[in-house]
Every structure is written in structure tokens, then in C-alpha cells.
Amino acid sequence: MKKLFLMAVFTVFGFSFVNAQELKAGIHGGIPFGSTGESFSVLTALDASYLFEIAPSFHLGATTGYGQFFSKEMEATNTEFEHDSGYTGFGYIPVAASGKYAFGYYDNWHVGLDLGYAIAVSGENSEDLAGFYNAIKFGWQNDLIEVFAFYQGIGSSETKSKTSGNFTTSTTTAQLASAGLGIAYKFK
Numbered sequence: 001m002k003k004l005f006l007m008a009v010f011t012v013f014g015f016s017f018v019n020a021q022e023l024k025a026g027i028h029g030g031i032p033f034g035s036t037g038e039s040f041s042v043l044t045a046l047d048a049s050y051l052f053e054i055a056p057s058f059h060l061g062a063t064t065g066y067g068q069f070f071s072k073e074m075e076a077t078n079t080e081f082e083h084d085s086g087y088t089g090f091g092y093i094p095v096a097a098s099g100k101y102a103f104g105y106y107d108n109w110h111v112g113l114d115l116g117y118a119i120a121v122s123g124e125n126s127e128d129l130a131g132f133y134n135a136i137k138f139g140w141q142n143d144l145i146e147v148f149a150f151y152q153g154i155g156s157s158e159t160k161s162k163t164s165g166n167f168t169t170s171t172t173t174a175q176l177a178s179a180g181l182g183i184a185y186k187f188k
Helices: 002-016 035-039
Strands: 021-032 040-055 058-071 089-103 109-122 131-141 145-154 158-164 167-173 176-187
Touching (some): 021 058, 021 145, 040 176, 089 131, 109 145
Antiparallel strands (some): 021 040, 021 176, 058 089, 131 145, 145 176, 158 167
16 A cells, blocks of 8 residues: 555656646536446536646546436336435546547547546445446547547446355346546636
8 A cells, every 4th residue: 555655646746747737627428328227317427637748649647526327216126226216326426547648630639548436425335336437538629628428437247145044145236337428628
């Protein structure tokens, strides 16, 4: 743990000597799909990123924010997202490293990748839904705004088993997957 902390401190100090920085705040929304779409109807999120220019077209930094999956109105079923009518969804805070590569004649097009952890902050059984966070982005940008399409995943498919007496029950939790569109404003 100490090595990880020291590496993070040296990284922050190393980035502080870089002149070009990009602070941006945005909003995005998406539609859950796969097994996530069976229990949740929509994803909305706010995010903020602080990126440093590592090379002329490559930026690296950190991102965070708040996201909320809203549940569908349905009766409790035997799925990994079992809930009652009072369940409002799943809220999370992503804490992730963020990278962006710009290309094109004016560097207007970009691809991005966020990797980190989604911390559960609301929802029943939310600790089962939190986990590894990843987001892949593709979009267009200029000096003030960034518009992008994304695929986002939280967690990983895993099976947990519980044994009580002579009975063993298994629960499979799938990755929370969604895709959608977003926009961000760049502060200069």
C-alpha cells in the first residue's frame, strides 16, 4: 500500500510540471442493456475530469462524478438485481484514471478510456453492484465542448456461493453495462 501511495504522489508531482491542462465537466445519459436492462431503465451521470497533456495529442489524468441507474417498476424476481417497489436504483461515484487521444486534421476527433473503481452510494445490495469501472468513449471536440458516445461497465461477472446447513445457493452478478451519449464543457 505504501508503494502505491508513493507512486501516486510522484505521479501527481510529475504532472504538476506539465503546462497544458484540461478541466472539464459534463453530463451523460445512457440505456442499460443485457441483464442490466432487465432491472434498470436509464442511466444519468455528472462527471468532472482533470487531464494533463502528455504528448501533443495525448492527455492523461483523473475523473470522478456521480451516476444513477434508475430501476424499472416491476415485481420482485429471482435475478441478481432483486428489489421491491421502494427500490429507486443504484447510485455510484466513479474514481478513475482517464486517458484521451485526439486525432484528425485539427485534433477534433478523440477516443478515450477511463479505468478505476465505482463506489456504491445508494441502492439495496449496492455493495454487490460496485466494482471495477471502465468507460470507452469516441467523440468530437473543439476548444470549448466535447460531444461523445460511450460504453460503460461496472463490476465483473462473478458467482458467489453461500452454504447454510445442507443447502448451497449461488448468485451470479453480471456487469452493469450501458451505452449512450454525453457532452462536456472545457474550462480554459
